[in-house]
Amino acid sequence: MEFPPDDLELLLQDRECTTLEPPLPEEDTFDPRVRDALGVYTDDWLIIHRKYQRYSTSHTPHNSERQRERQRGLVKQTFELDEAAATDRQDDQDDAKRQSVSLDDTPRGSWASSIFDLKNSSPDALLPSVLERTAADDMDRRNAEARLQGRHSDLLGLFPPPDEDEAVERCSVPEVPKEHCGQRIMVKCLSLKFEIEIEPIFGTLALYDVKEKKKISEDFHFDLNSDQMKGLLRLHTPHTAISTLTRSAIFSITYPSADIFLVIKLEKVLQQGDIGESCEPYMVMKESDSSKHKEKLEKLRLQAETSCSRLGRYRMPFAWTAIHLVNIVSSVGGLERSDPDSDSGHGTWNERKKKGFERMSVGEDMCNFATFRPATLTVTNFFKQEGDRLSDEDLYKFLADMRRPSSVLRRLRPLKIDISPAPDSPHYCLSPELLHVKPYPDLRVRPTKEVLEFPARYVYTPHTTYRNLLYIYPQSLNFSSRQGSVRNIAVKVQFMAGEDPSLAMPVSDWWTGEAGQSQNRKPLQICNTVLSGQWSPEFYEEVKMKIPANLTDNHHLLFTFYHISCQPKQNTPLETPVGYTWIPLMQHGRLRTGSFSLPVSVEKPPPSYSVQLPGMKWVDNHKQVFNVEVTAASSVHTQDPHLDKFFTLCYVLEEYSFPFRLKDCIISEANVEGELKASMTGLRGALLDTCVRFLHQLLSKLILLIVHPPVIAGQIVNLGRAAFEAMSMLVNQIHKNLEGNQDQHGRNNLLASYIHYCFHLPTAEPDVELVERLNRSLAFFLNDLLSLMDRGFVFNLIRSYYKQFHTAQNPSSLTALRMDFTRIVCSHEHYVTLNLPCSTLSPPASPSPSTSSTTSQGSAFSSMHQDQSVASMFELSVPFRQQHFLSGLLLTELSLILEPDGEGHSVFPRVFFLHKKAISAVHSLMCSHDADPRYTDPQVRTHIAQLYLPLIPIVMDTLPQLHDFTDTSPARGRHAPAMQDDGDPDNGTISQSVAMAIAGSPLCSSLSQTGRQCSSLSAECSRTLLVSFLWVLKNADAALLESWVSDLSVLQINRLLDLLHLSVSCFEYKVGTTSALERINSLTFKKSQDMKARLEEAILGTIGARQEMVRRCRGTKRSPYGNENVRWRKNVTHWRQNTDRVDKTKAETEQESVVDGNLATEASLVVLDTLEIIVKTVLVSELKESVLGGVLRVLLHSMAGSQSALFLQHCFTTQRGLVFKFPEMLFEEDTELCADLCLRLLRHCSSSVGSVRSQASASLYLLMRQNFEIGNNFARVKMQVTMSLSSLVGTSQNFNEEHLRRSLKTILTYAEEDLELRDSPFPEQVQDLVFNLHMILTDTVKMKEHQQDPEMLIDLMYRIAKGYQNSPDLRLTWLQNMAGKHSERGNHAEAAHCLVHSAALVAEYLNMLEDCRYLPIGCVTFQHISSNVLEESAVSDDILSPEEEGICAGKYFSELGLVGLLEQAASMYEAINEVYKILLPVHEANRDFKKLATVHGKLQDAFNKIYNQSSGWERMFGTYFRVGFYGCRFGDLDEQEFVYKEPSITKLGDVNNHFYTDTSLLNVSLHLVQEFYAERFGDDVVEIIKDSNHVDKNKLDPNKAYLQITYVEPFFDTYELKERITYFDKNYNLRTFMYCTPFTLDGRAHGDLHEQYKRKSILTTSHAFPYIKTRINVIHKEEIILVPMEVAIEDMQKKTQELAFATHQEPADAKMLQMVLQGSVGTTVNQGPLEVAQVFLSDIPDDPKLYRHHNKLRLCFKDFTKR
DSSP states (O other), rough: OOOTTSSSEEEEEEEOSSBBOOOSOOOOSSOOOHHHHHHHOOOOOOOEEEOOOOOOTTOOOHHHHHHHHTTTOOOOOBBBHHHHHHHHHHHHOOOOOOOOOOOSOOOOOOOHHHHHHHHSSSSOOOOTTTTTTTOHHHHHHHHHHHHHHTTTSSTTTOOOOOOOGGGGOOOOOOOOOOOOOOEEEEEEEEEEEEEESOOOOOOOEEEETTTTTOBBOHHHHHHHOOHHHHHHTTOOOOSSGGGGGGOEEEESSSSSOTTTTEEEEEEEEOOOOOOOHHHHHHOOOOGTTTTTHHHHHHHHHHHHHHHHHHHOOOOEEEEEEEEHHHHHHTTTSSSSOOOOEEEEEEOOHHHHHHHHHHTTTOOOOGGSSOOOOOOOEEEEEEOOOOOOOOOOHHHHHHHTTTTTTTTETTTOOOOOEEEOOOOOOOOOOEOTTTTEOOOOOOOTSOHHHHHHOOOOOOOOOOSSSOOEEEEEEEEEOGGGTTTTTSSSSSEEEEEEESSSGEEEEOOEEEEOOOOSSOSSSSSOOEEEEETOOOOOBOOOOOOOOOOOSOOOOOOOEEEEEEEESOOOOOOOOOEEEEEEEEEEEEETEEOEEEEEEEEEEOOOTTTTTSSSSSOHHHHHHHHOEEEEEEEEEEOOOOOOOHHHHHHHHHHHHTTTTSEETTTTTEEEETTHHHHHHHHHGGOOOOOOOHHTTTTTHHHHHHHHHSSSSOEETEEOHHHHHHHHHHHHHHHHHHHHHHHHOTTTTTOHHHHHHHIIIIIIOOOOOOOOHHHHHHHHHHHHHHHHHHSSSHHHHHHHHHHHHHHHHHHHSSSHHHHHHHHHHHHHHHHTTTTTHOTTTTOOSOOSSSSSOOOOHHHHHEEEOOOOOOOOOOHHHTTTOOOHHHHHHHHHHHHHHHHHHSSTTSSGGGSHHHHHHHHHHHHHHHHHHHHHHHHHHHGGHHHHHHHHHHHHTTTHHHHTTGGGBBOOOOOOOOOSSSOOOOOOOOTTTOOOOOOHHHHHHHHHHHHHHHHHOOOOOOOOHHHHHHHHHHHHHHHHHHHSHHHHHHHHHHHSSSHHHHHHHHHHHHHHTTTTOHHHHHHHHHHHHHHHHHHHHHHHHHHHHHHTTOOOOOHHHHHHHHHHHHOSSSOOOOOOOOOTOOOOOTTSSSSSOOHHHHHHHHHHHHHHHHHHHHHHHHHHHHHHHTTSSSSSHHHHHHHHHHHHHHHHHBBBBBHHHHHHHEEEHHHHHHTIIIIIIOHHHHHHHHHHHHHHHSSSSSSHHHHHHHHHHHHHHHHHHHHHHOOHHHHHHHHHHHHHHHHOOOOHHHHHHHHHHHHHHHHOGGGTTTTTHHHHHHHHHHHHHHHHHHHHHHHHHTTTTTTHHHHHHHHHHHHHTOOOHHHHHHHHHHHHHHHHHHHHHHHHHHHHHHHHHHHHHEEEEOOTTTTTTGGGGGGOOOGGGOOOOOSSSOOTTTTTTTOOTTTTSSSHHHHHHHHHHHHHHHHHHHHHHHHHHHHTTOHHHHHHHHHHHHHHHHHHHHTTTOOOTTTTOEEEEEEEEEEEGGGTTTTTEEEEEEOOOOOTTGGGGGHHHHHHHHHHHHHHHHHHHHHHOOOTTEEEEOOOOOOGGSSSOOOOOEEEEEEEEEOOOOHHHOOSSSSSSGSEEEEEEEEEEOOOOSOSSSGGGGOOOEEEEEEEEEEEEESSSSSEEEEEEEEEEEOHHHHHHHHHHHHHHHHHHHHHHOOOOHHHHHHHHHHHOTTOOOTTTHHHHHHHHSOOOOHHHHHHHHHHHHHHHHHHHHH
């Protein structure tokens, strides 16, 4: 942890040479210019290597790949959640159909059978040390050691990596400088065939950009002639260099464009006549016509042979064509693609050119020459060259409009070429200087040439290799004044080192690159293109030469013009000189390039021709008749006057070669200083492109002038200021103009790579972006200085920076800058050592001593002073910040930003960013510590954690702002007050402050009105802050933490416990796929929040829109060639890959699940460690009562969540230790804690994981034993366990009875093997409890079998509750479970009655406890609400007294509990009055007038609703059905009858549809019941008995199940109707029901009126509806038979009632009245009133009974007619 002695080292990295031969000049000695250039291009890279920088977060990012590497080999934790999910899937597959049974009359399982079942089951493994008596200290030590085994040392390696967007310290190593290379394409020339083959043809390729009107590559010459044709020229080329045999070339294109053409030019050997004459044979003759033109072809071949032998050195233009490259890239165009083996192509340019021209203006997004499908092209047409239109200007016109070309050579067979993207490292390649490019395995193989590019626009890349090439382009010559024999003109170009002919440069250094000629053995360099018969020829030849490194003023180009005699004549030479001219190449130390117009001398120049003598004769009277262009591709000569002047003066000063002539000025010692300063000032006029190309030389010279001032005349001359200003100007220009070449910090890669590899040490208006850049650049500079200088001095600089920032006018706007600065400085690889983690908190001599000063003060591992205040180590005190300087700065910034009234909260949109910045900085540093192999030792980690101890109280203070992970509601803050929308980062709308800013209102006014408000942290920030908090707790010294906790107040400890509680929820494990989706959702949410906050920042003006644009642009890789005005292109945009994609593979998802499980386990274990520390402090303090409850609550909370088996193992040992040390906490004080603990233990006893069950069983047994040992009874635990199991089976969905049975067996085994208590009543009590629990379990099994049968499920729950009639707590629990089930199904009346029964039960036992006049005297008080409630009476002999311990201990067995139950039960309008009659005396006795007002208000509302619906028809009460079960398949249900209550689905008030309603309800009920049982037994098994007659079981199929479903109505006797007045009365407290069955004596259901009988069946149920269940068994059945006249009387009474209702309805319903009248008097109605009168009233019967019925029917008719 000290600074290593080998921290820095100087490395010489070999410069990579791409060619086999080094690209160096051939001279031995060089002038200063060349020497400096060669030094720049050949010196090895000098790199200052910081050996440990790879551990810094600035150079080693914590990305997902690195995180996955660290997560390899993780052990998959066992979670019950995963096991349960797998079990559920298996259960779904094995689910079998079960039969339904009735349990109302079946006895509960006997104790004997329960014991038998339990004893035959097998227990889980017993824990060996459970029954041992161990001292508390030994127990704690053993538990602590166990917790440390197998722990994951790297907590943050399990947490998602820090957000890369916040990594402002990220600083990648610059790329090694290298020569520029654009997108590369390879062109292979495959074949070139004419219809007639009579002479050799030569080709040239070059690229042209029509839009820029520029040739963008040098020429590439190729020769595809046959050996026969080549033989014609053997006289002129006896030796052929292998470099001239190349047929493929690689072209580079820096600026892809739709305007680039590949131009192909063809030449032939010079012959007599013009171009048209030489082309004619190719246009009119075919090979197939050879017999026809035999003599002519022979003559042409003979002429060709003659021309080749005599004029083989000279060429003439022949034909040309062009390929539009964008057509190749975009797979469309005018040129046909063909198979490479095809000999012929189809289609011509003319046929396809229209489509091609439509593509001429295609967008740049189509012009990606780096990736396209290779194509073999067949060019079918060439265009004849025209002698007077050979210039490049004419060519650009042709290319721009190729619709009107000159005549076409129609007899040309296709030229086949192959165009493809060039490979990255092609084999057998030659550089433009003909050097062999690596790899080049065999020098005898035909090579490929790299063609030098002439970029269309500037390329901002420095030179890195030596290149010194010259290109000469003769353009035109005007000899019109010399008409006569001067016609066929050729140009000879010589590079001269002096005026003497012997000083001509050796031919081996220059060439034209003509294919087929020996470039190293040509006697003269000739511009070979000859235009026959022209006095003013145009040239298009390119002459390329390699020029010497050392150029002097004597070097020049000499041009000699010759007349070529095409026809052999006597005494006439082949070449006749006709003119001379020259160009001096060096002038005033500069290479002369550009366009020249020169006069031509008629006579041969005299020996001193550089000085034009008076007597020389010139063509056309010294006019400029020859035009030539000279360009250079040189990394030695800058070709810029400003740079040339500066370099020349530097070299003059270095060589001290005074005097020196520079143009018209003589440089001497007197004026060299002023001239040099002026030249540095003049650098601002130099082209930026040139400055960048020579950037390395230029910066080295300027730095040299600053560091080593020159000595002139014995005096040191200070040129530092001028040099520094020039350098600043140059850096500023590069930054401003080359924004696309900058990293995320605005640092230009050109400058960064120069500093990293090449550097040898011998204002305007305020811009927010510039401020950010300078801030980060300063931070990186100081970060570097920490490795190079005294650290104390650097820390003083950092302190000065902070003072400046803290005294600024607007500190809140600078917080982000300070945070970025701090993060970058803290990213140093020796950050830990710089903080002096092992020394005391006494202030050091300097803020942080350097290596030398550290040794003087002693080792950094000095021992800690015992008298040191522990509290100051956990505070951001002055000693802490002085000693741990950088850590103090970072944590201070974090604390300020997290403060509710801190600097980060004055502008709401910035809150999100500042929180994220600060927390991410701390998290990133901790990640680097975890990943650093230097800090793997636990002792070292402990010292590092000391640097972050103040983080613990910081996070404790931030607790109200943290996201509440325990709450599933959308509330963001934990304990945070409600906030306005202004500043809510989760709110999707625009905040008020942003809206005001958009509207143009000043922001400060709105802020001053709202004031500063607390802002909550996002879930992502909270999670990251909590994991950092846990990291400190994990790695900090336990003794130190214990000492600190012991000094905390109760309030602070409780806050710490709240934080631990929140941490458990935060990192709780979810099932694999769920957690993955949650992570993706949180990341998506985080990104959207990020963008929203950025937008708000821009609107509010805290950042500039331009700055945001620049920042966003830097996120994508842009062109390295400067600021281009081009659109974004799909093919060059590098989209950032999203690592958190949704479509993950199964293996990735499983690995994420493993990581999440390990993170949850480790986080929970850290919480457990901390709880143990708190418990230790409690043992020695007086804080037991107030703190221990909080500790146990956190422990219980961790048990309640989804935890791994590994954690639960340690959690249970801690719980057992806690109960052992503090039994009174559970058994004498808080009942709720004991209840919660029993519930948690019992839940884990039913776990599917065996090790968890073993631990939970051991804990539960020890809990019983502990309770027993205190008072020789464990009634409290017994009651709580029984209640917990009842609650568990009633509510848990994933409850497994088999697992719990094994746990019960385990507990039983512990009791049997506990030797100490064998003779006590304890084992017997345990056995009783276990057997009782087993009985509940048996019932649970049956409940699970009937999960899909709601009626049977409620019956089971009812039976279990009935079984607890003498155990009030448990009966209350099951009644509440039943209420919950009813509420789920929408049976609100039944749910309310469950609550009424609960309240009656509570009232019964409260009355036994205390006779209180205002409380109900028992359940008899509730009988007005329901007659069923009397079954809650506690009148049996074996009831438990409420005074016993553990009985009636729940929260409901109190006055408040009773009030709560009654308030919940008050739901039905009419019954609400009876409920409140019981409740009102309680409120009156307590003088609770507020509640009294509420109760009376509710009564008023209820009565108003009852009054407004007094008719009752609008109310929807239940509908009732009788269901009979027949068949042995129903088991105990066979021949049983029940009345079912179903919710009403139609208003019963619609009297006209009354029978239809009965039918529809019956059909619905039939469908529901039949569907359910059909699913149970099968569709072919269940049958419905359609009538309601008696069922003869002997006639039924024994293999089928029969259901008889009948609609029934409530039945009331006459005396009952007097009391049941309202509609509610007639639908409440119902026990008697009736249904009618029509029949005739002959067995038919219906007959004529005189034979129609009716059977009335009256059913009586065991309880009244509504009850606590929705089906009640029928206990009594009575039948009444009506004779036909009685049936008629009932029908007439019914019709009379319908008519009365229709006529008295308000408002009147005409439609209803019409329907009733139709049914009453309509003639079309069969068996209407008229028919009844005719049948029964026509004769008076003799039978007295019938006579009485006769009179009654007459009275009915009388009443009917009155209506």
